[in-house]
Amino acid sequence: MTSPVILADGLVKRYGNLVAVDSVSFRVDEGEVFGILGPNGAGKTSIIRMISCTSPVTSGRLEVLGLPVDGFPRDIKARIGVVSQENNLDPDLSVYENLTVFARFFEINRAEASRRADELIGFFGLSEKRDTVIESLSGGMKRRLTIARALINRPSLVILDEPTTGLDPQARALIWERLRALRSDGATIILSTHYLEEAERFCDRLVILDRGKILLTGSPGEIISERMSRALIEIMNEPDVRAWLDQEGISYEVYGDLLQITTDTPEDFVRRIVAACTPQRLLVRNSTLEDVFLRQTGRRLIR
Amino acid sequence: MMHGPVSRRVVHVWGRNFHVFLRTWQVSFLPPIFDSLFFMLALGYGLGQFVQDIGGVDYPRFVAPAIVAIGIMNASYYETTYGSFVRMYYQKTFDALIATPVTIEEVIVGEILWGGTKAVIYTALILPILALFGVISLPGSLLLLPLGLLGGLLFGAIGLCFTAWTPSIDTLNYPSFLLITPMMVLSGTFFPLDSLPSTVQYIAFALLPLAHLVSLARALTLPSTAPFAFFSLSWLVVATGLVMLLSVRLMRRRLVV
Numbered sequence: 334m335t336s337p338v339i340l341a342d343g344l345v346k347r348y349g350n351l352v353a354v355d356s357v358s359f360r361v362d363e364g365e366v367f368g369i370l371g372p373n374g375a376g377k378t379s380i381i382r383m384i385s386c387t388s389p390v391t392s393g394r395l396e397v398l399g400l401p402v403d404g405f406p407r408d409i410k411a412r413i414g415v416v417s418q419e420n421n422l423d424p425d426l427s428v429y430e431n432l433t434v435f436a437r438f439f440e441i442n443r444a445e446a447s448r449r450a451d452e453l454i455g456f457f458g459l460s461e462k463r464d465t466v467i468e469s470l471s472g473g474m475k476r477r478l479t480i481a482r483a484l485i486n487r488p489s490l491v492i493l494d495e496p497t498t499g500l501d502p503q504a505r506a507l508i509w510e511r512l513r514a515l516r517s518d519g520a521t522i523i524l525s526t527h528y529l530e531e532a533e534r535f536c537d538r539l540v541i542l543d544r545g546k547i548l549l550t551g552s553p554g555e556i557i558s559e560r561m562s563r564a565l566i567e568i569m570n571e572p573d574v575r576a577w578l579d580q581e582g583i584s585y586e587v588y589g590d591l592l593q594i595t596t597d598t599p600e601d602f603v604r605r606i607v608a609a610c611t612p613q614r615l616l617v618r619n620s621t622l623e624d625v626f627l628r629q630t631g632r633r634l635i636r
Numbered sequence: 637m638m639h640g641p642v643s644r645r646v647v648h649v650w651g652r653n654f655h656v657f658l659r660t661w662q663v664s665f666l667p668p669i670f671d672s673l674f675f676m677l678a679l680g681y682g683l684g685q686f687v688q689d690i691g692g693v694d695y696p697r698f699v700a701p702a703i704v705a706i707g708i709m710n711a712s713y714y715e716t717t718y719g720s721f722v723r724m725y726y727q728k729t730f731d732a733l734i735a736t737p738v739t740i741e742e743v744i745v746g747e748i749l750w751g752g753t754k755a756v757i758y759t760a761l762i763l764p765i766l767a768l769f770g771v772i773s774l775p776g777s778l779l780l781l782p783l784g785l786l787g788g789l790l791f792g793a794i795g796l797c798f799t800a801w802t803p804s805i806d807t808l809n810y811p812s813f814l815l816i817t818p819m820m821v822l823s824g825t826f827f828p829l830d831s832l833p834s835t836v837q838y839i840a841f842a843l844l845p846l847a848h849l850v851s852l853a854r855a856l857t858l859p860s861t862a863p864f865a866f867f868s869l870s871w872l873v874v875a876t877g878l879v880m881l882l883s884v885r886l887m888r889r890r891l892v893v
Contacts, residue, residue: 410737417728421727423656439736
């Protein structure tokens with residue numbers, strides 16, 4: 334078995350009295366797409382910054398590409414690509430220059446930098462904007478360029494902090510499409526997001542954080558199947574429906590004017606409820622990470 | 637640590653700023669030229685008409701080296717205060733740089749080095765103007781270029797200390813008008829320091845970097861007036877070293893969280 338790309342063991346990050354990351358342990362193997370999920374303030378960015386060697390570890394062990402982050406930041410940073418949450422492109426420079434000037438920080442020579450820059454510009458569909466000053470790019474283009482820039486050193490590990498936050502659906506789809514291409518080339522990718530449905534589609538494995546601690550870990554399929562039934566049924570909250578559910582001993586949750594029931598046999602359930610009463614609206618769908626997360630972090634179960 | 641915190645990668649940080657400077661060179665080159673032109677006309681020849689001479693030197697020649705020294709100070713100080721603050725706070729350039737093999741220390745030293753370089757560029761733009769007015773002696777005055785680098789490094793480091801301290805871009809105005817502007821008029825720039833009470837003279841030479849920069853600049857353009865040149869040079873060298881160390885410390889405290 335090869336050594337892990339990332340190994341975190343009892344990782345802690347404290348800012349004064351605030352514990353942002355509270356003894357977190359996980360590993361990421363080569364070629365995996367690993368998601369770090371959770372609501373705002375859960376500690377995602379703190380973990381990402383420690384992995385990127387831009388924020389010191391308070392305590393615990395953290396190794397990236399087999400090297401401890403506190404001993405070898407330069408060696409690690411030479412082999413990773415980081416896409417931060419905030420746009421930090423150079424506004425005074427063109428698309429092409431943003432890539433070539435950045436390449437110098439990795440000691441890539443001019444000819445090679447130029448070659449890689451044009452290759453990445455093509456890959457991310459920015460050819461028409463090659464010599465445009467980045468001020469005039471759309472948000473989606475800027476994000477694509479930021480990702481392109483993170484690949485200039487051919488990194489073994491790509492780290493993306495909220496790569497699609499704040500973008501419209503079209504721009505988001507384009508970014509996922511490029512990331513999927515990257516993934517099929519065998520890159521190890523770590524990404525944080527609070528879009529659980531995107532993570533579910535894209536990640537091989539993930540951790541879900543809440544208040545600095547790991548709440549759930551595993552592949553999206555495992556996380557869902559271990560904690561929830563396969564299907565989720567939503568029905569209008571009406572007295573006769575509630576009465577029938579109570580009588581049958583079926584547990585449900587109330588969300589305003591909706592009732593939610595989870596079941597592994599949705600067809601059977603629908604047949605029975607339709608025979609017993611006349612629900613106004615009935616929706617059957619697959620359980621998602623979002624459902625698991627909401628259940629785990631505080632929506633209480635009635636009954 | 638396998639490697640020291642400051643390597644030749646400093647040059648890349650410097651190079652990034654130089655690259656941007658060249659992109660906007662049409663704008664970047666104008667301030668020092670116009671500043672020195674107006675200073676020379678207003679002070680050298682406007683005010684100068686009312687001044688007989690200062691210790692046997694006519695007023696335009698007396699003021700010319702001070703204009704260079706002020707140019708050196710402004711070039712680097714404003715570069716590493718407003719310029720660096722915009723890069724650090726608004727453009728997040730420093731964040732982008734430290735995600736590469738570049739260290740925070742290299743970013744800081746690179747910024748100061750760039751401040752020093754900008755001071756040299758400004759000096760090189762001001763010198764021909766002063767030469768046209770015939771108020772500096774050549775080729776001795778060309779030594780103002782290396783002096784520009786030394787002064788630029790010092791004021792660059794001073795500026796970066798304030799950048800590390802300032803909560804916002806607005807509060808950067810305080811060191812400008814509480815320190816830089818008073819220093820500009822009280823450093824033997826427009827009138828000789830020995831016309832002030834001796835206590836004030838001592839304070840000026842103990843604390844004001846511009847006083848030493850002016851006195852050295854004057855020693856180079858007016859070779860007859862160099863009593864304390866060696867002392868001033870030593871003062872500038874020591875102060876540059878100390879303030880650079882301080883700026884790295886303050887910046888680390890701000891950026892390493």
